[in-house]
Amino acid sequence: MTMSQQLERRAILVDPIARWDRMLEIRFFEDRIKGLFAQGLVHGTTHTYQGQEAIAIGIAVALRPTDNVCCTYRSHGIALALGMTTDSVLGEIMGRAIGAIGGVGGSMHLSDSSIGLLPTSAIVGGSIPIAAGAALSAQVLGEDRCAVAVFGDGASNIGAFHEGLNLAAVWKLPVVFICENNFYGEYSRINLTTTVEDISRRADSYAMPAEILDGQSIDMVTQGIARAVERARSGGGPTLLECKTYRYSGHSRADAGLYRPAGELDEWLKRDPIDLYERQLIESNLLTEDRAQTMRNEVLIKIDQLVERVTASPVADVPAMFKNISIGGRK
């Protein structure tokens, strides 16, 4: 039996070069998304992941494709890292039949059962208890599977976060809560909405182990998640991981991020996850600068071809919007 494209894309991430290549893919993919919106070729909204790519790769490397991932409307990067194809993700964003869910969902709604990605939620915090539930099924059925919830710092102020963590802790569920602390909840800086600087401190309320990770480092993120996953699989219960990172763009397409202090973005750009990993690969003699440049060009060409292909593909048809609402209709 041949491996699906998604599983192949997942499996190659054992290779550090493939990890870097995937980060480039996510970065350039989203650059292009922004362009397509500007040109009016895509409508609605989008929430880009740029700046946070290392976390997506860490999740994909540390988890098995049979594990479940529950994340948010800011998930292009995680979906691509987990193995979804660029055609599937762009198709969804552009409302095409080849989209992940047939084009009826849009940018905020990605899902792929072949790699365990449950429907991404457009409700802040919504997916946190759902991840606890995916872990509950593993526990009840005795399956060697764990679940991961990925959410932002803003979500740590909503009830679903506290209720989800509490339930997971009480039932010792095999789940890892990954908070991408990018310092902004929608348009508001964290200090205006949250009294703790480190979200990880909130784990104390649930007697849950927690760790702060450098969200710009693939290796740090991967190792931290791997430790938490190991704890989850061995019956040690949930972990809260806080990845310190930064959202290069505003909250959504409509937000230019003008509320950010001058210079903050520039400081974070100095620790860009793609640049950091490139340097690391070059220093380890796994990559040369020439090769890196060639790879960049190759990804850009692939994205050009992707956009052409998806733009030319059929849009979701009218029957598509009547599908998959329920099983068994009115009698």
Added chain:
Amino acid sequence: MKLRMNQAIARAMADEMRQDSRVILIGEDIAVAEGPFKTSEGLLEEFGPNRVRDTPISEMGFLGAAVGAAATGLRPVVEIMFAEFLGVALDQLVTEAAKFRYLSGGAYGAPLVVRASVGAGLGFGAQHSQTLETWLYATPGLKLVVPSGARTAYGLIRSAIRDENPVAVFEPRVLYAGREEVVIGEEGIIPIGVGEFLNRGDEVTIVGLGQTVGTALSATQAASWSADVIDLRSLIPWDREMVCESVSKTGRLVLVEESPFSGGWGTEIASYVASECFDQLKAPVHRITCPDIPVPYPPHLEKRFLPSVEYVREQVDVLVKTNKRDKPWWINEGYLF
């Protein structure tokens, strides 16, 4: 077998749990305490703490967990002690569970059951006595059933657990203690979306749901007219064919609702029938409801709040005799306009 409604509910869940190891129960005080309304008596003992779980008081958390569990291999039955508590968890039912199949291209469903106790009659006051069906009504992807006693509770809950979609079961709390003959086993299973004629007659169709089914049936006895009495049983989807077939024969439709007049569950049915059966109607579609007020606490006022047997009979009398509708009592008596 004669059972109280709470016993029939426990029996329905037990029968499904024996056949399907994926079925689990979660909710507040349902395991050790066997449910505040004793709807899970004996289940912890038979199925153990892995499958029968007490939760924190945390509806958003455990209903959300049920969504994730349902999507990944279990068939959770969630108990919400009072339907009002769904207010803090509605996101998970309406915006997550009901959308999961759509937002996964059909790959992930959310085959879960949410059981909640509803309604007035036991003196629980304004925040523990509402029926709230219409909180869920405009939600494609969700089903909603309302039993009218032990027999329908058994049959509908077994169907709900087997359904591939999220199903809410709103259990009229006042009926938990009522005893009734229940058909146990496969033959007792009641399909979702199918109503039931409890009386046949020619002059008017009376539709009830939950505790108003008994009211409608009693009102029909010793009345001067003859009525088709329908227990709707399912609200999403409701049995359009049965109601329209009956109205085509009788030419009159009365809905007896335990809901506020404004936006009660009957508005949908009234609107549909008024449009679809316009040519067959001899009289205006008539909704007999509760007034637009919170549920009052003292027993005499709570009784007044609900449509009584006598009130339903009088209202139908006027409709059948004059083909015009009487105004509701709170307007006739000048309390509301």
